Amino acid sequence: MGVVVAFEDKSGPLASIDAIVGLTRADMAKVNSTILSRTGSDVTMIPEVANHLISSGGKRLRPILTLATAQLANYGGEGHIKLAASVEFMHTATLLHDDVVDESDMRRGKPAARMLWGNEASVLVGDFLLGQAFRMMVEVGSLRALDILSSAATVIAEGEVAQLAAAKDTATTEDDYLAVIRGKTAELFAAACEVGPVLAERPRDEQSACRSFGMNLGIAFQLVDDALDYGGSGAELGKNVGDDFREGKITLPVVLAFRRGSEQEREFWRRTLERGEIAEADLDHAVALIRRHHALEDTIERARHYGSMAKDALGLFADGPVKSALLDVVDFCIDRAH
Amino acid sequence: MGVVVAFEDKSGPLASIDAIVGLTRADMAKVNSTILSRTGSDVTMIPEVANHLISSGGKRLRPILTLATAQLANYGGEGHIKLAASVEFMHTATLLHDDVVDESDMRRGKPAARMLWGNEASVLVGDFLLGQAFRMMVEVGSLRALDILSSAATVIAEGEVAQLAAAKDTATTEDDYLAVIRGKTAELFAAACEVGPVLAERPRDEQSACRSFGMNLGIAFQLVDDALDYGGSGAELGKNVGDDFREGKITLPVVLAFRRGSEQEREFWRRTLERGEIAEADLDHAVALIRRHHALEDTIERARHYGSMAKDALGLFADGPVKSALLDVVDFCIDRAH
Numbered sequence: 001m002g003v004v005v006a007f008e009d010k011s012g013p014l015a016s017i018d019a020i021v022g023l024t025r026a027d028m029a030k031v032n033s034t035i036l037s038r039t040g041s042d043v044t045m046i047p048e049v050a051n052h053l054i055s056s057g058g059k060r061l062r063p064i065l066t067l068a069t070a071q072l073a074n075y076g077g078e079g080h081i082k083l084a085a086s087v088e089f090m091h092t093a094t095l096l097h098d099d100v101v102d103e104s105d106m107r108r109g110k111p112a113a114r115m116l117w118g119n120e121a122s123v124l125v126g127d128f129l130l131g132q133a134f135r136m137m138v139e140v141g142s143l144r145a146l147d148i149l150s151s152a153a154t155v156i157a158e159g160e161v162a163q164l165a166a167a168k169d170t171a172t173t174e175d176d177y178l179a180v181i182r183g184k185t186a187e188l189f190a191a192a193c194e195v196g197p198v199l200a201e202r203p204r205d206e207q208s209a210c211r212s213f214g215m216n217l218g219i220a221f222q223l224v225d226d227a228l229d230y231g232g233s234g235a236e237l238g239k240n241v242g243d244d245f246r247e248g249k250i251t252l253p254v255v256l257a258f259r260r261g262s263e264q265e266r267e268f269w270r271r272t273l274e275r276g277e278i279a280e281a282d283l284d285h286a287v288a289l290i291r292r293h294h295a296l297e298d299t300i301e302r303a304r305h306y307g308s309m310a311k312d313a314l315g316l317f318a319d320g321p322v323k324s325a326l327l328d329v330v331d332f333c334i335d336r337a338h
Numbered sequence: 339m340g341v342v343v344a345f346e347d348k349s350g351p352l353a354s355i356d357a358i359v360g361l362t363r364a365d366m367a368k369v370n371s372t373i374l375s376r377t378g379s380d381v382t383m384i385p386e387v388a389n390h391l392i393s394s395g396g397k398r399l400r401p402i403l404t405l406a407t408a409q410l411a412n413y414g415g416e417g418h419i420k421l422a423a424s425v426e427f428m429h430t431a432t433l434l435h436d437d438v439v440d441e442s443d444m445r446r447g448k449p450a451a452r453m454l455w456g457n458e459a460s461v462l463v464g465d466f467l468l469g470q471a472f473r474m475m476v477e478v479g480s481l482r483a484l485d486i487l488s489s490a491a492t493v494i495a496e497g498e499v500a501q502l503a504a505a506k507d508t509a510t511t512e513d514d515y516l517a518v519i520r521g522k523t524a525e526l527f528a529a530a531c532e533v534g535p536v537l538a539e540r541p542r543d544e545q546s547a548c549r550s551f552g553m554n555l556g557i558a559f560q561l562v563d564d565a566l567d568y569g570g571s572g573a574e575l576g577k578n579v580g581d582d583f584r585e586g587k588i589t590l591p592v593v594l595a596f597r598r599g600s601e602q603e604r605e606f607w608r609r610t611l612e613r614g615e616i617a618e619a620d621l622d623h624a625v626a627l628i629r630r631h632h633a634l635e636d637t638i639e640r641a642r643h644y645g646s647m648a649k650d651a652l653g654l655f656a657d658g659p660v661k662s663a664l665l666d667v668v669d670f671c672i673d674r675a676h
Binding site: 097 | 379381382383384431435438439457458459461462463465466468469470472473475476477479481484485488489490491492493494495496498499500502503
């Protein structure tokens, strides 16, 4: 499958994350060496599994956001390095556990860790990374940052369980779906962006602004991801196109197509997603239904809406290179759909 | 299977945990209501899964130890309640994840959560409880207690991965085995006992004494557990006798029987534990070999050794009802073997 839906281009040349990568390069080098040293263990399976995933070429968007928002808040200390590494560890732990939950074969274009080392190692190395994340946060010593990140850990798990409970349920509303992705994806973006100004002891409104930026960016990011699962190419996704369909995951493209479809079409969604009776040609048919009802374009439109909210959230910060680079990230996340 | 090996009785009447349960009853009621409120979630699967395990009649030994060592340290605040609840959540999260790793069918005499709600829910609800544990610790606000418990989370996961790496390896030495159980079991006992005097801001030597008490008690506890798996009854264990054998887990009774056995016997252990070729009568034969080499009695003897170290660790505290009740816990853990 490699159906690429041509979306109408509204934003001129495609945005890039070059600016934010450049601005955070020096800090990111420190984060990377922290990550490397904190995955070390005498139990050799731990660095093997952890580094399989960590060095598999993710963009490290979440730690970059922590570094950039710390810069935006004129933070002068070193605590943001360990918090950024903590955020990446929390993310990696989630991916390891997700692969077990979803029974995924691929992750970031490579075999999922569970395919190489088994479910057991994925669960336990995930737990190890979560433990290391908390240790680093404790070392930084900010109780407020600890509060934000430990609450995020709870909310993420809650979102994942909610997704599990909603799985295969075609009656899922757009609101239900939004609650799930706020938890499972956007909360960590929000926490990653909030802790920078918290460390810098900036006023509460700036902390909230960065949190709101991260939350809305995270929602936009996940919406685009969900669209790509029906309209991207495997290379872009780093996983198989149609994975969500095969797993019976109810994402926004399906929520929209289901509600806009005929009763006959709804029966198709129920058979495939709820009852898991999926035949060879069903993915093509699913994509065709989603296109017929403009469900991908409108998922991207929704993403653009949350992207705008993210951008506006930064309005109270003065213009400058860091703010401008953060705004580029929003456009970059949405432009992935092209 | 219900082979009960008669151990020589060296300690007179069997010890009980009645004293420590009595002394901590009022605090434990608060811990229980904290546990109840912190497993609450709009995502109904979370309290269902969590309470299935939490209310399944575990002895809550770990939180009791946190409460009792806080009393021993004359702690006057309320922080020990949330830390005790955190300790129980960390333990419950570990059990949920262990069941997935071990593919267990039973836990505490009931079907394991993963048999009722699936592996997915066990992984994710475990993550939720871990997140809630950290949130409660953050609320208590002691960075040193946070350090101890977050480090414990890492060490526990490391111990579990080490066990996974050593699984099915009959070349495991007693030292390798001890390193595993220090991590996977004793570390949480140690942390549970250390945070009480830490909260009470007692001198470092008292903190270390309580940590040492917990560590050695935890080792003794696990040794007896491992002996019961070959010589207890299902009711005592709350799981199936012979589970360790069927899972190819290398525990001390096997380490001893393997080393004391003939080459023919060692080939039996390699076939069953390493290659997993287990026939109907093999568990009975395994138990017979373990009895022939007095491996259960000597496992209990080893437990008694660590139990003595645990008791001596408390030597620098003045005698009194709390200290005496803690010493009873050591005897109780070892007397379970009778």
